Amino acid sequence: MVQLTDDLIEAFNAIRVIPFATAGIDGAPNVAPMAGKELVNRDTILVMDNFMQKTVANIRENPRAAIYLWGEGVKGCFQIHGDVTYVTEGEQFEAFRQKTLARMPKAPAKGMLVIKITDVYTCSAGPGAGDKIL
C-alpha cells in the first residue's frame, strides 16, 4: 500500500483546489476542480460530493481517479492515482460532512469519494518526468 511521504503531505495540503480526473467506460476523460478534500492516514484522500455529475457517473462505471499537485507551496509536481469508492454513510463520512458544512453551511455534502492511493508519479519537467516514485 502506498504511503505518502511528509513532502507529499505538505504538497497536498498546500494546494487549495485539486484537478480531479476520471473516465467512464467509454474512455472519455473528465476533469473538475475540487476544494473539499482531505488526506487521511497517508494513503487515503477524501473528496466531498457537492455538485458532481460526470465525476460520480464515471466513478460508478470505472472506480479510478487521478489528480496532480502543482502550484504555490509545492516543491515539484506529483500525480496521484487511486481506486475510488463512493460513500454516503458512516463515521468518517459524517465527520467530513460536518467539516464541509462548517465551511459551507448550504453545501449538499451528499456523499464522498474515498480514494485509496495506488501510485504516485513525478510530473516535474525534465529528466525523470513521469517516473513512478511511490
Ligand SMILES: Cc1cc2nc3c(=O)[nH]c(=O)nc-3n(C[C@H](O)[C@H](O)[C@H](O)COP(=O)(O)O)c2cc1C
Ligand atoms: C474552486 C472550485 C472548487 C470546487 N470544489 C468542489 C468540491 O469540493 N466538491 C464538489 O462536488 N464540487 C466542487 N466544485 C464544483 C465542481 O467542480 C463542478 O460541479 C463540476 O461541474 C463537477 O464536474 P462534473 O460535473 O464533471 O462531475 C468546485 C468548483 C470550483 C470552481
